[in-house]
Amino acid sequence: MNKALLAFVPVALGIFSCTAQAEYRVREVGSFHIGGHEVVLQGLPQTKISFTAGMAPVTVDPNGQFETGQMYVQYVKLAQPTAPLPILLWHGGGLSGVTWETKPDGKPGWQQFFLDHGYDTYVSDAVERGRASWSRYPEIYTSPPLFRTKKEGWDIFRIGPAEGWAPDPAARRAFDGTQFPLAAYDQFAKQAVPRWATNDAATQAAYDAYVRQVCPCVIVVHSQGGNFGYTAALHNPDLVKALVLVEPSGAPDAAKVNAATVKGIPHLVVWGDYLDEVPFWAPLVRANAAWRDAVNGAGGHVEWLELPKAGLHGNTHMLMMDKNSDTVAQLVAEWLDKQKLSR
Incomplete structure (x- = not known):
């Protein structure tokens, strides 16, 4: 699809299911890997492996040259x-760029929201995640x-109280009013x-290389992506707008x-609900507040x-997946509009 001009007409084609869906033309859909370096392994034993039923075993040699430390980026x-600028969407720990795509309930996510609002979007899988690939351990x-x-996610992401978790989905009890x-x-x-x-x-090295290649830009980060x-x-204070x-x-x-x-870079820090219900979050909020005050x-x-x-x-920690996620995204979009961003 690179370089093609593709008309996305959601009602006619049924490609997207978002209500109040914008109509727009996509110039290019593509991807790339960035960052990383070569590693050479030596002295590892060879093995015999049959990759499919009935196939004669073949010798697999793990020694040689490998690329490691790269990340994956898809753009629209x-x-x-x-x-005025592209928007880069960075995921959190134990997750991938899927965070920003279609939500688990099948409704459009923030990638779609910001496309609808006129942004070129870049969604990445950080080093060691998803399509960035993996490397040998140890x-x-x-x-x-x-x-x-699943229980750890339930607790840390503030879906419900610890005592509300149950292996049986029908027996789970979320926080009152959860989105x-x-x-x-x-x-x-x-x-x-x-x-x-x-x-x-x-x-971090891969993210920095990514910023130098794509930006000036707006960056939206989630959870572990915050520090990055x-x-x-x-x-890169001249490239992050x-x-x-x-x-x-x-x-x-x-x-x-x-x-x-970073005093010239406007920041918006967004917090959901139930933070006082999960002690894990108190020191993290304090650390961010200290940095806010310093900036x-x-x-x-x-x-x-x-x-x-x-x-x-x-709203939970996964507020971009909550039922009111478009309302939250709209607050972000309005804040970005007020920054009068330019290249």
Whole structure:
């Protein structure tokens, strides 16, 4: 589809199911890998493996050259974007770019929302996630993969209280008024991918290379992506024109980092509901508040959006998947409009 002019007419073609769907033309749909480096493995034993039933075993040699530390990016470029800059959507821990695509209940996600609002969109799978691919452990990755259980996601993502979890979906009890589509929780859990605890440096290097290749831009980050987004802005303050942080799970330490570096980059930090119900979140909110105060104290502009105080109740950590996700995205879009972004 590269370079083609494709008309997306949702009612006629049934391609998208969003209500009030915009009509627009797509100029290009594509992808690329970025970041990473070569690793050479030597001295590993060969093995005999039969890859399909009835196939004679063949010798598999794990020694040789490999690429590692790369990330994957998919983009959709509009023929006539109305937003001045592309928007980059970065996922959180144990997840991938699917976070921003179709929601677990089958409704359009934020990628679709921002396309509708005239943005070229870039959705990435960070190092070690999804289509970025994986590397051997322990020869290249120095720690084993970690896998999130459905109960851990239920607890940390604030779908419901710990005592509300049950293996049987019919017996689960979410927080009162939750906006997460509870019937789609198991569908959401299918998005989980392995993660590693020792690849942050490679991930940051790939994100920085990504910013240098694609931006100037707007970056929207979620959860673990928060620290990568903050740091990418610190490393590339001339290329990141706005930073939206959706419940970031980390923040720079103002005692070690010069907050004035990013004083020219407007920040919006968005928080959902039930934060007081899950102690895990208290120190993370404090760390982000400290960085907010440091940037604002240096002459920057960091806005703090607590959705309950804005009249939106029931949002979980996965607020881009909640039933009112378009309402939240609209608040983000309106904030971006106020920044009067330009290249």
